[in-house]
Amino acid sequence: MRPALDVLRLFLHVGSATVWLGGMVTLAGIAPTLRAIDPDGPGRATAAFARFAWPAYGILIATGIWNILSIPVMRTLGIGYQIALSLKILLAVASGLGAFIAQSPNAPRAAVPAAQALATLGAAGALLIGVGLLG
Numbered sequence: 172m173r174p175a176l177d178v179l180r181l182f183l184h185v186g187s188a189t190v191w192l193g194g195m196v197t198l199a200g201i202a203p204t205l206r207a208i209d210p211d212g213p214g215r216a217t218a219a220f221a222r223f224a225w226p227a228y229g230i231l232i233a234t235g236i237w238n239i240l241s242i243p244v245m246r247t248l249g250i251g252y253q254i255a256l257s258l259k260i261l262l263a264v265a266s267g268l269g270a271f272i273a274q275s276p277n278a279p280r281a282a283v284p285a286a287q288a289l290a291t292l293g294a295a296g297a298l299l300i301g302v303g304l305l306g
Contacts, residue, residue: 180241184234188301190227191266192294194220199291221274228267235263252304259300266293 173181198213198220205212239256242248269289272278278286 180234180237183230187227187230188298191224194224195291255300255304259297262293262297266290
């Protein structure tokens with residue numbers, strides 16, 4: 172059985188990933204309806220979501236560091252695990268960068284869809300690899 176602190180750490184990490192990725196997928200799904208109601212609807216919904224998403228991303232980063240510090244000595248894990256963990260970190264950082272660019276008022280309008288895709292696909296990839304690392 173896992174100690175309570177390990178369960179709390181993983182709960183916070185996975186819960187924050189749920190907010191981060193789930194919110195992006197939900198916004199993508201409802202954007203056409205919001206746009207039909209109000210042309211500014213998707214942007215307003217995205218700004219409202221950001222008030223929850225960025226704190227969740229911060230918790231993801233903090234608990235990700237905590238997760239790494241909780242791993243036994245890295246050299247005992249094998250190269251495959253280390254590569255997968257490195258890729259997961261890269262995807263998580265790419266997701267945050269994509270979201271930042273997509274929400275930036277100075278971002279070129281044409282770059283926003285690609286940045287949104289980077290944010291969402293990066294988060295999904297990081298989640299997939301993270302689940303694989305738990306197994």
